[in-house]
Amino acid sequence: MATDPNAPVLVMEGVVGGYGRMTILNGLSFSVARATITTIIGPNGAGKSTAFKAIFGLLNLSAGRIILEGKDVRGFSPAALIGEGVCYVPQGRNIFPELSVQDNLELGGVALGTTKAMRPRVEEALDRFPILRQKARAQASTLSGGQQKLLEIARGLIAHPKLMLIDEPSIGLSPLMVKDVFATLQKLRDQGVSILMVEQNARSALEISDNGIVLETGRTRLVGTAQSILNDPRIAKLFLGAEVDLETPASP
Amino acid sequence: MNQPHRVLPLALGLLLVAGLAGSLLQPYEVYLISLWAVYTISALGLNLTLGFAGQISLAQASFVGFGAYATALLLPHGVPFGVTLVIGAAISFILGILLGFPALRVQGHYLAFVTLALATIAFLVFRNESWLTHGTSGIDKIARPFPFTSGVAYMWLCLGSLALVTLGVWWLLRSPWGRAFLALRENPVRAASLGIDVRTYTLLAFAIGAALGGVSGALFAPLGQYIEPSEFALPLSFSLLLMVVVGGSGTFMGPFLGAIVSVALPEVLRSLQDYYLLIYGIIVILLLVFSPDGVVGIIARAVARLRPAAAPVEPTP
Numbered sequence: 230m231a232t233d234p235n236a237p238v239l240v241m242e243g244v245v246g247g248y249g250r251m252t253i254l255n256g257l258s259f260s261v262a263r264a265t266i267t268t269i270i271g272p273n274g275a276g277k278s279t280a281f282k283a284i285f286g287l288l289n290l291s292a293g294r295i296i297l298e299g300k301d302v303r304g305f306s307p308a309a310l311i312g313e314g315v316c317y318v319p320q321g322r323n324i325f326p327e328l329s330v331q332d333n334l335e336l337g338g339v340a341l342g343t344t345k346a347m348r349p350r351v352e353e354a355l356d357r358f359p360i361l362r363q364k365a366r367a368q369a370s371t372l373s374g375g376q377q378k379l380l381e382i383a384r385g386l387i388a389h390p391k392l393m394l395i396d397e398p399s400i401g402l403s404p405l406m407v408k409d410v411f412a413t414l415q416k417l418r419d420q421g422v423s424i425l426m427v428e429q430n431a432r433s434a435l436e437i438s439d440n441g442i443v444l445e446t447g448r449t450r451l452v453g454t455a456q457s458i459l460n461d462p463r464i465a466k467l468f469l470g471a472e473v474d475l476e477t478p479a480s481p
Numbered sequence: 482m483n484q485p486h487r488v489l490p491l492a493l494g495l496l497l498v499a500g501l502a503g504s505l506l507q508p509y510e511v512y513l514i515s516l517w518a519v520y521t522i523s524a525l526g527l528n529l530t531l532g533f534a535g536q537i538s539l540a541q542a543s544f545v546g547f548g549a550y551a552t553a554l555l556l557p558h559g560v561p562f563g564v565t566l567v568i569g570a571a572i573s574f575i576l577g578i579l580l581g582f583p584a585l586r587v588q589g590h591y592l593a594f595v596t597l598a599l600a601t602i603a604f605l606v607f608r609n610e611s612w613l614t615h616g617t618s619g620i621d622k623i624a625r626p627f628p629f630t631s632g633v634a635y636m637w638l639c640l641g642s643l644a645l646v647t648l649g650v651w652w653l654l655r656s657p658w659g660r661a662f663l664a665l666r667e668n669p670v671r672a673a674s675l676g677i678d679v680r681t682y683t684l685l686a687f688a689i690g691a692a693l694g695g696v697s698g699a700l701f702a703p704l705g706q707y708i709e710p711s712e713f714a715l716p717l718s719f720s721l722l723l724m725v726v727v728g729g730s731g732t733f734m735g736p737f738l739g740a741i742v743s744v745a746l747p748e749v750l751r752s753l754q755d756y757y758l759l760i761y762g763i764i765v766i767l768l769l770v771f772s773p774d775g776v777v778g779i780i781a782r783a784v785a786r787l788r789p790a791a792a793p794v795e796p797t798p
Binding site: 307325344384 | 675
C-alpha cells in the first residue's frame with residue numbers, strides 16, 4: 230500500500246485510558262504530520278507522558294483509535310510497535326550504564342533479529358553521531374548527560390523509525406546541551422523522521438517545532454502551528470511563562 | 482576479556498595447547514584435561530544463564546545429570562552416542578524452560594531457592610527411581626563411542642566438543658540474542674522498552690544454559706565410564722557456580738579459567754590432605770575480595786598495566 234505523503238503519520242482519535250480506575254486521557258484526539266516536529270505542552274497532570282504510553286502500548290485503553298500510517302495499532306505490544314516503526318525515548322536516563330556505548334546501540338537493534346541486519350545500522354548511528362564513535366568502547370555511564378541523551382536518540386534510530394516519541398529530552402541538561410539535542414532533532418526531522426515531543430521547556434521546544442498541541446486534563450485544548458501557539462497570548466500566559474506586568478498593583 | 486570476538490582465538494588456542502599437552506602426559510592428567518573440558522561446557526552454559534542473563538541457578542548439576550543418565554541408559558540399547566548427546570541436551574533444554582518460568586516471577590535469593598528445589602528433586606529421582614537409574618549402585622561399564630575409546634582419543638572428543646560449544650556461545654553472544662541477555666541482566670524494564678521480549682529471553686537463558694549442562698553430562702558419563710547419583714548433587718552445582726564466579730561471571734573466558742582453578746587446584750593442594758578444602762576456601766575468598774571480577778579481572782588489569790595505551794577512555798565531566 231503506497232502511503233500518501235500528505236497523510237499524517239499518526240492520528241489519535243478519542244483515546245480514553247489511564248492507570249487502574251483513574252482515567253487520565255479523556256478522549257484525546259490529535260494528529261502528527263509527516264516529517265515534522267510536533268510538541269505537546271500542558272500543565273502537570275495533563276496527560277502528556279500518559280499519551281506517549283498510550284501510543285507505545287504501555288497503557289490499557291478503554292476507547293479510541295490510534296492510527297499509524299493508516300493502520301489501527303491500538304493494543305499492539307511495544308515490540309510490535311517497534312516493528313511498525315515507532316521508537317520511544319522515555320523521560321530521564323534510559324541507557325544501560327554498565328555496558329559500553331557500542332553495546333547500548335546494539336541493543337536498539339535486537340528487534341531486527343540478526344547480527345547482519347544490526348551491524349550496518351549501528352555503523353550508521355556512529356557515523357551520524359561522531360562523539361559516540363569516539364567513545365564507542367567506553368562505558369556508557371562515563372558519557373555526559375547530553376551525550377547520554379544523544380545515545381538514547383541514536384539507539385532509537387537503529388530501528389529506522391517513522392515516528393519518534395521523545396519525552397522531556399531537556400530534563401537535567403545544561404542549556405547548551407539542550408540546544409545540541411534540539412539541533413539533532415531538527416536534523417532528524419529534515420531527514421524525514423516524524424517527531425512527537427513532550428517538553429516542559431515549552432518555549433524553546435516550540436521554537437524548533439512545526440506544530441504544537443496543548444493538552445489539559447487529558448483532552449486536546451488547542452492544536453496549531455508552533456508559531457501560532459507561541460503567539461497566542463492566553464497560552465503564553467498559562468504555559469509559556471509570559472512576563473507578568475509588575476507595575477500594575479495587585480487587586481485587594 | 483569481555484569482548485568475545487577478541488578472545489575467541491585465545492579460547493581455541495587454550496584448547497589446542499591442552500590437547501597437545503595431554504597427548505604427551507600420563508593417563509591421569511589426560512583424564513583431568515578431559516574433565517576440565519566437560520566442566521567448562523557446563524560452566525559456559527551456567528555463565529549464559531547467570532553471567533550474561535543475570536538469572537541465578539543452583540540446578541546446573543541436575544542438567545549434567547540428565548545428560549549423563551540419558552547417555553548411560555541409551556548407549557546399551559544401541560543408540561549412537563551422538564543421538565544420546567542430543568537427547569540429553571533436549572531433555573535439559575525442556576526442563577530448563579520449565580525452570581525458567583519461576584524466574585519470570587521471582588528473582589535473586591528466591592530464584593536460588595526455587596532452583597535448589599529442582600536440584601533436590603532431580604537428585605532424589607536419580608537416587609530413588611532405581612528401576613530406571615539403578616539408584617545408589619549407579620551405572621557402570623559405560624562404553625566410549627568408537628573410535629574415541631582410548632583416554633587420549635576421548636580427551637580429543639571432549640576438547641572438540643568444547644571447541645564447538647565455544648564457537649556456538651561466541652556466535653550467540655555476538656548475536657542480538659546475546660545483546661538481549663545483557664539487557665535482561667542490566668535492567669529488564671528498559672529491555673522491554675526496547676522491544677525485547679523479556680519472557681522469551683528469560684526462558685531461553687535458562688534453556689540454553691541447561692542444554693549445555695546436558696551436553697556436558699553426555700560427555701561426562703563415558704569419561705569415567707561409571708556414574709552414580711551423588712555426582713550430580715548440590716556440591717557439583719556449587720562447584721560449577723564457583724567456576725563461573727571465580728573465573729569471572731559474565732566474561733567469555735571466565736568459565737575456561739574458573740574450570741582450570743576448580744580442576745587443578747585440588748590436585749596442587751592434594752598433599753595438604755585434610756587442609757585442602759580450608760586452603761581452597763581461603764584462596765577463593767581472597768580472590769573474590771580482591772578481584773570480584775574473578776581471574777579474568779586479574780588478567781585484564783595486568784594486561785592494561787602492561788599496555789597503558791589500551792586503558793579505557795577517561796570519564797568526561
